Amino acid sequence: METMQLLVTVITTILALLIIPIPLKQIQAEGYGIFSLFRKPRFFYKRTAMLFVTSLLFVGLYFTGRRFSYSLVFSATYFAFYALFSFVSVCAVISGKVKNPPVYTNRLTRLYVFSGLLVILSGVVALCLMHDHRFLLYAVCAPCAAVFATAIANAILNPFERLNNRRYVQKTKKELAGNDCLIKIAITGSFGKTTVKNVLFSMMSERYETVKTEKNFNTPLGIAKSAKNVSAATRAFIAEMGARRRGDIKILCDVVRPQYAIITGVTGQHLETFKTLDNVYAEKFSVLNYIPEDGFCIVNRRGIEREIDLSNNAFFVGGTGDFAYADEIKINSNGSNFCLYLDGKKYAAETRLLGRHNVDDIVLAAAMAKKLGVDERDIIRAIKNLKPVPHRLELIRNGRISIIDDTYNGNPVGAKRALEVLREFDGRRVVVTPGLVELGKREKEENEILGKEIANVANLALIIGRNGEYIRKGLIDNGFPEENALFFKKLSDAERFFPDLFSPNDAVLFLNDLPDELN
Structure with a gap:
């Protein structure tokens, strides 16, 4: 029995x-909060239900079997069958296609190791203190307990x-504050932050040694990691600043202490945490409180849908007659050509970036670069x-099909912009989308609006997941052919039909990311 228990x-x-x-x-996806594992119950339904069902099934089978026979042979046979079944179940769970797998940072690796140690410790304790049927019951429940061991760790x-x-x-904060020669620029808003950051980086790099926050790093720790690249030769640091709750901008500005800022625009993204649009506006524009008197803030006029009184060191761009527009x-489907006006002078410009909104982002970046001394030709x-x-x-040109990949994330403004880009393509236009998420009470309404907007542009819509009924309603209400609005429970279900659904010369827009817990 001891040998079997060890096995x-x-x-x-x-x-x-x-x-x-x-x-x-x-x-990791929920920011390592203590209760982050329990914020989205669908996670348990989708990824661990099989393990819980397996455990309950074998607990029942064990007690049923003991009523008729209890011996070493019964225990060995029972657990051998359980081990095989559990192994197959676990393999089925972990081998499922994961769109965004965990990123094994140092912190996540430490958490993995500590969680594993807790699991091993629980097994050792059970081995020492439990015997006979009690030990086997622990073994049956252990895989499920691993989930909670991770939460405890x-x-x-x-x-x-x-x-x-x-x-x-704090170390990064001191280093940035002590660099008197460093130009520090904050970029915030509900959309377009990363694009504006990258465009501004390209422009500033024409004159200055410039560092930007990496990828979409827009938290205090992400900014701190990116700031490691700032050296004695660096003359400009561009920090993307995200905000999901009131007070986030204050924390980020306290780290960077920017002299200059850009507000890309405001929409109802993250209403689940902000609760109201007023709170979103208040948070984004709070960056003005941290800009010194000799600094300034540039605001995208086309990204603000309400009247805003700006302070003396802030100004709009994007409208005719502004400093930049x-x-x-x-x-067209290959990019844009336009006239860029900077401080009253006109310049011919062209870009490969798709969509009218990217022109807006370029205007924002160009205004900042011009104000900070970058030559117009550069x-x-x-x-x-x-x-x-x-x-x-x-x-992405995939054979004779044009794929527009806009899967990073989504908000109402971004979705509208993506559909405007799709409109520029010839041939049949297809949209693949799970809809919009993290919009709180407005999620149903916004997805119905999205459906109506898709109906104005697309010929075929592939709708994925829980928001499908709202998008479909918007489509049908706007006269979209019902047979062309196809619903799929999961993205993988839709992917199986791609070869049959897509034809040469199609333009296919993949709109918004699909979180794993919704897929």
Whole structure:
């Protein structure tokens, strides 16, 4: 019996360690909060239901079997069958296609190791204290317990990780504050932050040694990691600043202490956490409170849908007669040509970036670069050499099909812009989308509006997931042919039909990211 118990412990521990990456991804996606594992119940329904059902099934089978026979042979046969079934179940769970797998940073690796140690420790304790049927019941429940062991490990490590991060961020704060020669620019808004950051980086790099926050790093720790690249030769640092709650901008500005800022625009993104659009506006425009008197803030006039009184060191761009704006815009499926006006002077510009909104982003960046001393010729050259940001209206030619990849994320304004780009393509126009998420109480309404907007542009719509009924309603209400509005429960279900649904010369827009817990 002792040999079998040891074997049971080894097998159970291996199964549990294979399961741990599932809750790790959820914890990382939710920012490592103590209760982050339980914020989205669908995570458990989709990824761990099989394990719970398996455990309950075998608990029942065990007690049923003991009523008729209980021997070493029964126990060995029972667990052998359980181990085989559990192994197949675990493999089925972990081998499922994951669009956004966990990123094994140092923090996540520490959490994985500590979670694994807790699982191993629980197995050792069970081996020492439990015997006979009680031990087998532990073995049956252990894979499910691995999920909760990860939650416990995260709760234990959380205070230490926060302290470590705080020290790291404080060190960065001191280094940035001590660099008197460094131009520090903050970019915030509900959309377009990463694009404006990349465009401005290209322009500023024409004159200055410039560093930007990497990828979409827009948290205190992300900014701190990117700031490691700032050297004595660096003359400009561009920091993208995200905000999901009131007070986030204050925290980020306290780290960077920017002299200059850009507000790309405001929409109802993250209403789940902000609750109201007024809160979103208040948070984004709070960046003005941290700009010194000798600095300034540039605001996208075309991205603000309400009257805003700007302070003396802030001004709008994008409207005719502003310091910077675009006119005579010609947009097609290969990019845009337009006239860029800077401080009253007119310049011919062209870009490979798709869509009218990218012209707006270019205007914002050009205004900042011009104000900070970059020559107009360098600005125009930078515009011509701009490359699309991956997954942000990225055009991919796949044989005779044009794929527009706008899967990074989505908000109502971004979705409307993506559909405007799709409109510029000839041939049949197809939209593949899960709709819009993180919009709180407005999620149903916004997805119905999205359906109506898709109906004005597309010939075929492939709708994925939980928001499908709202999008479909908007489509049908706007006269879209019902037979051309196809619903799929999961993206993988739709993918199987792509070869039959797509034809040469189609333009296919993949709109918005599909989170794994919704797929």
